[in-house]
Amino acid sequence: MGTDPAVVATAVVELAREGRFADIEELFAPRLRAAAPPPTLRMGWEGQISRLGSITAVGEPVREPAEAGQVRVTVPVTCDRGGLTVVLSVDDTGILHDLVLAPPAATWAPPRYAAPRKFREHEITVGSGPLAVPGTLTLPRGRGPHPGLVLLTPGPADRDLTTGPNKPLKDLAWGLAGRGVAVARFDKLNHVHRQAGAEPGFTMAEEYVPHAVAAVRLLQRQPGVDPARVFLLGHSGGGKAAPRVAAAEASVAGLVILAGDTVPLPQAIVRVGDYLAELDPGPATAAAVESLRRQAALVEDPALSPKTPAADLLFGWPASYWLDLRGYDPVATAAGLDKPMLILQGGRDYQVTVAGDLARWQAGLAHRPDVTIRIHAADDHLFFAGTGPSTPADYASPRHVDPAVIDGIADWLALRRRPIARLRHFAVRPGKPAV
Numbered sequence: 001m002g003t004d005p006a007v008v009a010t011a012v013v014e015l016a017r018e019g020r021f022a023d024i025e026e027l028f029a030p031r032l033r034a035a036a037p038p039p040t041l042r043m044g045w046e047g048q049i050s051r052l053g054s055i056t057a058v059g060e061p062v063r064e065p066a067e068a069g070q071v072r073v074t075v076p077v078t079c080d081r082g083g084l085t086v087v088l089s090v091d092d093t094g095i096l097h098d099l100v101l102a103p104p105a106a107t108w109a110p111p112r113y114a115a116p117r118k119f120r121e122h123e124i125t126v127g128s129g130p131l132a133v134p135g136t137l138t139l140p141r142g143r144g145p146h147p148g149l150v151l152l153t154p155g156p157a158d159r160d161l162t163t164g165p166n167k168p169l170k171d172l173a174w175g176l177a178g179r180g181v182a183v184a185r186f187d188k189l190n191h192v193h194r195q196a197g198a199e200p201g202f203t204m205a206e207e208y209v210p211h212a213v214a215a216v217r218l219l220q221r222q223p224g225v226d227p228a229r230v231f232l233l234g235h236s237g238g239g240k241a242a243p244r245v246a247a248a249e250a251s252v253a254g255l256v257i258l259a260g261d262t263v264p265l266p267q268a269i270v271r272v273g274d275y276l277a278e279l280d281p282g283p284a285t286a287a288a289v290e291s292l293r294r295q296a297a298l299v300e301d302p303a304l305s306p307k308t309p310a311a312d313l314l315f316g317w318p319a320s321y322w323l324d325l326r327g328y329d330p331v332a333t334a335a336g337l338d339k340p341m342l343i344l345q346g347g348r349d350y351q352v353t354v355a356g357d358l359a360r361w362q363a364g365l366a367h368r369p370d371v372t373i374r375i376h377a378a379d380d381h382l383f384f385a386g387t388g389p390s391t392p393a394d395y396a397s398p399r400h401v402d403p404a405v406i407d408g409i410a411d412w413l414a415l416r417r418r419p420i421a422r423l424r425h426f427a428v429r430p431g432k433p434a435v
Contacts, residue, residue, distance in 0.1 A: 005090035006061040009073035012096070013058055013086050016045050029097045030309070031198055031316030034295065036099070043284040044101050051393070053080030070097055070194065076104065089194070097194070103164040103396045111171050111400035115178035117141075126186040127214045131193055135159055135186025135215065137222065138177040144224035147413045148182040149231050149256065150215045152208060152238030152245070156190040156197060161235065161382075163395045168382045169235065171401040172409075179410035184219045186211060197317065198310060203324035208241040213249045220251065229253045229416055233409070236261060236352060236381065243333035254340040254416065256409055259352040259381055262331055262360035266296035266322075268351075269314060275350045279391055331364035340370040342412045344405060346379030348390045372412065376402055 008027070015024050021042040025033065049055070059076035075086040082104070089098035110116065119140050126135045136159055140146050151169050153161050160167035173183040189211055190197030197207065212232065220227035231254045234242035239260025246252040261268055273289040295314045298304065299322045308319040334341060343365075345358045352358075354375060365371045376383065380390040384399040 003092060003094040005071035005073050005088075005092075005094075006063050008090050008094045008096075009061045009063075009075050009086070009088045010058065012088060012099070013075050013077060016041070016086075017055055017058070021045070024096075024099075027094065027096045028099075029091075029095050030311030032097055032099065034311045034313060034316035039284045040288045040291070041099070043280075043288055046284070047280060048084055048101055049079065052082045052084065055079050108160075108165065108167045108170065109398065110174060111403070113178070113403045113406060114171075114174040116174070119174070119177035124184070124186070124218060126184075126218065127211050131189060131196065131210075133187045133189060133192045133211060135184060136173070137219070138173040138183040138185075139222060139224065140177050140180045140182060142180070142224070144182075145226035145229070146180055146182045146224055147229040147231065147253075147416060148184070148219045148222075148225045149176065149233045149409075149413070150212060150219060151183060151185040152212055152232060152234035152242055153185075153188055154235060154237030154239075156188055156194065158187045158191055159185040163382060165398045166382065166384075166395060166400075168384075168401050172233070172406065175401065175403070175406035176410055176413075179406070181410060181413055182219060182222060182225045184215045186215055200306065200310075200318050201320045202318050203321050204241055204244065204328065205324065207321075208238070209245055209248050212241075212245040216245075216249055216252060227251070229413075231256060231413065231416075233258065235259060240330045243330050243337060244328065246337055246339060247333055252339065255334065255337075255342070256412070257334075257341065257343045257361075258383065258405075259345060259349055260330065260343065260357070260361070261352045262357045264300070265325060266299045266314060268356070270296050271353075271356065272351055276392070279389070331360050334361075335364050335368070340416065341365070341368075341372070342409065343371065343373045344383070344408065345373070345375050346381060346383055347375050347377035348379060348386065349381040350390050351381045374408060376405060378402070379405070 012024055055077055057078040061073050061075045064072040070089045070091050073088050073090060077084050085102045085104055087100040087102050088096055090096055119138055121136055121138050124135045124137050125132050127133060160170040169185055173185055177183055189207060216230055219225055220230050232242045232245055232252055233256040235258045239257035242255045242257055246255055270292055273292045277285045277289045298312060299314055304319055306319050310316050310318040343361050345354055378385040379402050383401045383405045385402045
């Protein structure tokens with residue numbers, strides 16, 4: 001096969017086309033093997049092909065500059081009823097460190113509620129030294145003073161939380177900047193520096209706190225931004241981490257949490273696997289869920305130690321990450337903060353749920369008059385509005401964040417300039433849909 005990344009990538013696509021998934025999995029790095037246990041690849045590939053029809057063409061691979069010893073290669077695949085893009089990260093020995101089946105490349109178009117004439121953007125660097133990451137400032141025009149938001153993404157995501165053709169955090173940044181909110185967003189540490197997330201000793205604190213604090217302080221220094229009103233907005237895992245960041249940086253004015261998970265992550269992963277297995281039952285799906293169960297049980301085992309190989313654990317994350325999560329309770333941490341909070345949840349979200357995750361926010365913060373909780377009944381995990389059960393396929397078509405979410409966040413931030421005594425009516429309203 002050779003070790004040229006482009007040659008490897010094309011060969012992997014041909015192997016998948018021939019159904020030789022075991023041969024592909026032989027090329028997996030240990031961390032990828034843990035994140036995508038057999039037969040996950042077969043299940044994902046066959047699910048896509050059954051939907052798109054027979055492959056009619058495999059395009060030329062496109063490689064990007066090497067980073068941390070790995071080259072990112074994309075291979076377009078055309079089918080009878082559409083297409084997909086195979087995205088791989090390949091090292092100089094031909095080993096695969098990432099493999100994603102993505103929709104065809106599409107150009108993000110601004111949502112209708114975005115008003116680019118009302119703001120300006122420029123690139124920034126968040127943090128310093130070898131682990132600095134790139135980001136974007138989206139600043140309203142006008143003198144201000146404007147409230148500010150630092151956006152925290154889940155997982156090893158880019159600043160926009162790019163998902164297929166969608167960029168939900170860019171939707172938020174543009175929508176809110178048009179409403180007078182200054183926004184800072186940045187690529188995650190483990191997106192830019194992939195190896196950092198695999199290092200022994202890595203935890204959620206290293207993943208989020210240093211760069212989030214740096215972004216808060218950077219935003220506070222911007223002309224026209226009120227340094228006393230810079231908030232955090234975290235989505236999913238970023239929402240879980242937001243209280244931890246605020247506990248580390250006293251100047252954070254408050255929290256906006258979107259679909260913040262509270263159920264222990266190993267349990268949540270199994271829950272998601274069960275949900276997807278119900279949507280697409282079969283031997284391959286059942287085997288994938290069983291593999292997830294085994295990895296989750298190992299993560300939750302009291303005998304887990306820092307010496308447990310990361311390759312044996314969920315996502316290939318080191319044991320240090322999972323041990324750290326055991327000692328972190330986002331709800332208890334949030335309850336100990338003297339800061340206002342807005343917590344939003346999608347009613348159709350199967351990854352972070354009303355019954356499982358939101359219920360814990362409601363119970364733990366029910367005594368707080370400065371906490372507002374709202375459910376957007378029609379929204380999924382990315383706060384895209386829709387109907388019927390949410391599925392991963394929903395993210396493959398161009399969508400935008402629900403405008404009601406943008407309006408709700410902007411309105412809540414606008415009220416933070418008033419004396420706290422006038423905010424007492426904004427209490428937790430468990431189970432109340434957004435209007």
